[in-house]
Amino acid sequence: MESIGDLGEFGLIRRATGRALTPDVLLGPGDDAAVIAAPDGRVVATTDVLIEGRHFRLDWSSPYDIGRKAAAQNLADVVAMGARPTALLVGFGAPPTTSAEWALRLNDGIADEAALVGASVAGGDTVSSPTVTIAVTALGDLGGAPPITRSGARPGDLVAVRGRLGWAASGLHLLEHALLGRSGAGPDGLDGPDGFGGAAAFLAAHRRPEPPYAAGAEARALGATAMLDVSDGLLQDLGHIADLSGVAIDISAASVPLPPRLPGEKGTATRPGEGKTSSESAAGVPAAPDPLQLALTGGEDHAFAATFPAGTALPATWTVVGRVAEGSGVTVDGAVPSVRGWDHFRS
Numbered sequence: 001m002e003s004i005g006d007l008g009e010f011g012l013i014r015r016a017t018g019r020a021l022t023p024d025v026l027l028g029p030g031d032d033a034a035v036i037a038a039p040d041g042r043v044v045a046t047t048d049v050l051i052e053g054r055h056f057r058l059d060w061s062s063p064y065d066i067g068r069k070a071a072a073q074n075l076a077d078v079v080a081m082g083a084r085p086t087a088l089l090v091g092f093g094a095p096p097t098t099s100a101e102w103a104l105r106l107n108d109g110i111a112d113e114a115a116l117v118g119a120s121v122a123g124g125d126t127v128s129s130p131t132v133t134i135a136v137t138a139l140g141d142l143g144g145a146p147p148i149t150r151s152g153a154r155p156g157d158l159v160a161v162r163g164r165l166g167w168a169a170s171g172l173h174l175l176e177h178a179l180l181g182r183s184g185a186g187p188d189g190l191d192g193p194d195g196f197g198g199a200a201a202f203l204a205a206h207r208r209p210e211p212p213y214a215a216g217a218e219a220r221a222l223g224a225t226a227m228l229d230v231s232d233g234l235l236q237d238l239g240h241i242a243d244l245s246g247v248a249i250d251i252s253a254a255s256v257p258l259p260p261r262l263p264g265e266k267g268t269a270t271r272p273g274e275g276k277t278s279s280e281s282a283a284g285v286p287a288a289p290d291p292l293q294l295a296l297t298g299g300e301d302h303a304f305a306a307t308f309p310a311g312t313a314l315p316a317t318w319t320v321v322g323r324v325a326e327g328s329g330v331t332v333d334g335a336v337p338s339v340r341g342w343d344h345f346r347s
């Protein structure tokens, strides 16, 4: 097996680069820095780090999936500003024994996700590391328009979402509780020991989120006052809009789009991202988390949540889930939720 140790740092970089560049990338990989066209003189920039064991597991996701996800979560941050992604910078660390094919499949996943929005990889950094670490930076162009920030929500605005909520968290629940593994099969053989047909879609959502990238331009055209992508949980992330806009947000539970119910007995024992449940059925099957709880607090689907002036006629792609009011904090049907979502130092 050829390893990245065999290729060497520069051999790997050579193999991983050299793809065609999209027109915004004036100078791509190879020099001290990339040069990206910024027709209006501003560049949107964002970065997210993914750590093995924390954001992904090598036995749960393929390298291609991990690459797609690493790119998607960064591209979603650019889109959440109302911007068009132009380029990615990729920081990659892995042990020298990592297979070269693994590293190059990761690279393919990143490039293919970027291609979905017409962006390409303009540069990066490659290092050895005791565990796989991926740091992606995404750059974007506002096309002359103001950014859609987290601070523009106003009392009276509608709160709406476009994209899925609670699907990736459902996949994570299945993997964490090896619900797919009771047959003894590996993760991909885990579909349906219970005749549960949704497992494959949930696993795919965890492994390879599909942010509805068109939401950015659409929200801008509709006059969104604030927007973000849901990475940590709808309530947690709307909390940022509430804090930065100086407003309160109330979510109407009945209006939240739900993922299909997971197999297992009803229960709300699991907090998404926790590898344990506080209640199990007699058969040892963990209680299935409540779909509403998953939708409200599960992250990683990278749906877009935005606020719009009252009376905005939203197309069917957006679901109104709540209202902005005077005050502070996020509530669900007027009540303060006990769990809002993922927090890296608490989850």
Ligand SMILES: Nc1ncnc2c1ncn2[C@@H]1O[C@H](COP(=O)(O)OP(=O)(O)OP(=O)(O)O)[C@@H](O)[C@H]1O
Pocket: 047, 048, 073, 077, 229, 231, 232, 240
């Ligand atoms: N080490 C850091 N130095 C400077 N700014 C940081 C640092 N870490 C995070 N930030 C900033 O803090 C904010 C964190 O917000 P948030 O966690 O919602 O970001 P996000 O990238 O949209 O979400 P997520 O990280 O969950 O994908 C961002 O504006 C980010 O740029």
Ligand SMILES: Cc1ncc(C[n+]2csc(CCOP(=O)(O)O)c2C)c(N)n1
Pocket: 048, 049, 053, 054, 055, 056, 057, 073, 172, 231, 232, 272, 273, 298, 299, 300, 342
């Ligand atoms: C192996 C494994 N365990 C747990 C999780 C769940 N998880 C990790 S980070 C995060 C929030 C978003 O990340 P960030 O805020 O860093 O963008 C969530 C929900 C996972 N994906 N993989």
Ligand SMILES: [Mg+2]
Pocket: 047, 048
């Ligand atoms: Mg971040």
Ligand SMILES: [Mg+2]
Pocket: 076, 077, 080, 228, 229, 230, 231
């Ligand atoms: Mg974000």
Ligand SMILES: [Mg+2]
Pocket: 231, 232, 342
């Ligand atoms: Mg986060």
